[in-house]
Amino acid sequence: MALKNETYTELETLLKKAYAVQAAMAVIEWDNETAAPKEAGELTSEMVGRLSGVYYEIMAGDDMGKLLKTCEKKQESQKNGQKDGSKASEKNMEELIKVRMVEEAKKERELLTCVPQEEFEEYTKLTSAAGKTWAKAKEQSDFSIFAPTLKKIIDFRKKLASYRQKDGQTIYEVMLGEFEESFPENKLDEFFDIIRKELVPFLDEIKKSGKAVDNSFLKGGYSEEKQRELAVMIAEYIGFDFDRGVLSVSAHPFTTSFHNKDVRMTTHYDDWADHSLFSVIHEGGHALYELGIDDRLTQTLLGQGASMAMHESQSRFVENMIGRSEAFWVPIYGKVQKLFPKQLGNVSLKEFTAAINRVEPGLIRTNADELTYSLHIMIRYELEKALMEEKIEVEDLEKVWADKYEEYLGIRPENAAEGVLQDIHWSQGSFGYFPSYALGSAFAAQIYEHMKEEIDVDSLLKEGKIGEVTDYLKEHIHRFGRLKDSRQILRDTTGEDFNPHYYVKYLKEKYGKLYGVSI
Numbered sequence: 221m222a223l224k225n226e227t228y229t230e231l232e233t234l235l236k237k238a239y240a241v242q243a244a245m246a247v248i249e250w251d252n253e254t255a256a257p258k259e260a261g262e263l264t265s266e267m268v269g270r271l272s273g274v275y276y277e278i279m280a281g282d283d284m285g286k287l288l289k290t291c292e293k294k295q296e297s298q299k300n301g302q303k304d305g306s307k308a309s310e311k312n313m314e315e316l317i318k319v320r321m322v323e324e325a326k327k328e329r330e331l332l333t334c335v336p337q338e339e340f341e342e343y344t345k346l347t348s349a350a351g352k353t354w355a356k357a358k359e360q361s362d363f364s365i366f367a368p369t370l371k372k373i374i375d376f377r378k379k380l381a382s383y384r385q386k387d388g389q390t391i392y393e394v395m396l397g398e399f400e401e402s403f404p405e406n407k408l409d410e411f412f413d414i415i416r417k418e419l420v421p422f423l424d425e426i427k428k429s430g431k432a433v434d435n436s437f438l439k440g441g442y443s444e445e446k447q448r449e450l451a452v453m454i455a456e457y458i459g460f461d462f463d464r465g466v467l468s469v470s471a472h473p474f475t476t477s478f479h480n481k482d483v484r485m486t487t488h489y490d491d492w493a494d495h496s497l498f499s500v501i502h503e504g505g506h507a508l509y510e511l512g513i514d515d516r517l518t519q520t521l522l523g524q525g526a527s528m529a530m531h532e533s534q535s536r537f538v539e540n541m542i543g544r545s546e547a548f549w550v551p552i553y554g555k556v557q558k559l560f561p562k563q564l565g566n567v568s569l570k571e572f573t574a575a576i577n578r579v580e581p582g583l584i585r586t587n588a589d590e591l592t593y594s595l596h597i598m599i600r601y602e603l604e605k606a607l608m609e610e611k612i613e614v615e616d617l618e619k620v621w622a623d624k625y626e627e628y629l630g631i632r633p634e635n636a637a638e639g640v641l642q643d644i645h646w647s648q649g650s651f652g653y654f655p656s657y658a659l660g661s662a663f664a665a666q667i668y669e670h671m672k673e674e675i676d677v678d679s680l681l682k683e684g685k686i687g688e689v690t691d692y693l694k695e696h697i698h699r700f701g702r703l704k705d706s707r708q709i710l711r712d713t714t715g716e717d718f719n720p721h722y723y724v725k726y727l728k729e730k731y732g733k734l735y736g737v738s739i
């Protein structure tokens with residue numbers, strides 16, 4: 221018995237309507253960050269509030285409920301009549317899309333409706349006001365200004381998570397699952413254990429090596445106009461299609477997508493040439509993911525990255541494995557030198573590559589190099605876990621934060637602004653989000669290791685054939701959108717489940733070589 225198409229088409233139409241509302245909100249959000257005048261904020265956010273109400277009504281409404289139930293029932297009976305083990309043919313792909321679409325829509329509906337509406341509104345108010353309190357506390361570098369609000373957010377967040385808590389699940393695992401569903405908490409514990417045991421002592425070795433890498437030539441005299449020229453050139457070079465994408469400027473670089481023909485990214489220019497440059501390459505990695513999503517999936521709930529971590533794996537792959545390799549710069553470094561003859565004219569490709577890979581333990585996560593980055597994330601993971609398990613109190617947070625930086629990175633923040641108050645995430649209630657950043661880097665390393673067995677990445681990059689490398693990502697990852705979860709993508713692409721040892725191996729080999737440390 222084939223799934224009757226009318227019901228499914230009706231469901232699809234309703235979901236498209238919901239998607240249109242969501243895309244409208246994303247357009248406004250983009251505009252807010254890049255072009256809107258200063259005073260637009262308040263009235264515009266009221267407008268967004270109304271639109272999100274419309275989205276809620278569609279997704280949580282009775283029509284959606286009925287359609288989902290009917291589709292699910294039909295799919296159930298179809299599944300029972302089917303033999304398993306059939307290879308993914310085109311027909312199966314169409315069927316898989318239908319099944320996954322219903323699953324995702326159900327999940328989204330549950331997520332929206334599992335919390336009593338008044339509580340959700342109260343929570344939204346709390347977190348939107350918290351942004352200002354956090355900013356004030358950070359400006360004055362005084363944690364006590366933010367601590368009472370943070371306490372309220374944590375209590376509320378725990379309560380909200382408890383509505384979705386399943387047997388055997390911790391509260392923190394529920395939160396983690398919002399960003400990376402296919403990783404239970406014990407998998408993450410294992411991952412960060414490996415990072416702690418392997419990378420903390422390795423960083424010590426690097427520090428002890430005493431080798432200084434000069435990067436002073438990356439700062440000073442890089443005009444915004446020339447940096448912009450470089451940004452466009454690099455974006456185009458890595459395959460960002462300006463007929464289907466826009467590059468703009470915002471305070472914090474980000475990427476957003478309305479569908480696979482309109483993907484927008486931003487950068488931010490400052491004194492350091494590598495800041496904007498690597499923002500563009502990083503966001504470019506996110507953008508290639510969105511641009512590569514299959515036409516059948518775009519503008520649907522499946523037309524997005526498999527998870528936060530998988531998205532981050534693609535941006536980090538393009539940024540680090542490609543963009544920070546010497547091979548990547550071989551065909552284009554001459555052009556970059558021509559753009560900045562005064563700063564880079566006498567800097568060799570080797571010196572340039574060393575500079576963009578310089579390791580320096582610092583206090584600020586967003587400025588961290590590739591090697592120390594995951595240690596910043598590990599600290600946040602440990603703290604979030606301890607907070608949710610009530611092993612530490614909000615009042616202790618500033619000190620425990622500083623202790624952990626001293627223990628793992630060998631440096632201690634002198635004030636709260638460069639310590640516990642540096643990230644905006646907790647004021648937004650985003651607990652469980654941070655691990656995605658580190659997991660993404662580890663996914664990227666595993667994909668890279670496997671890719672090198674199939675194609676000669678270094679030679680292709682040296683010959684300027686970067687498209688063949690990014691096509692590999694599109695073929696194995698991008699086009700599937702959210703059709704598979706991230707562990708399935710890893711298994712299908714690399715032939716094995718997630719294995720964090722590739723990440724450690726990649727970092728040790730790369731930085732061991734650069735700093736002359738034997739591993």
Ligand code: ZN
Nearest residue numbers: 502506532535
């Ligand atoms: Zn990113």
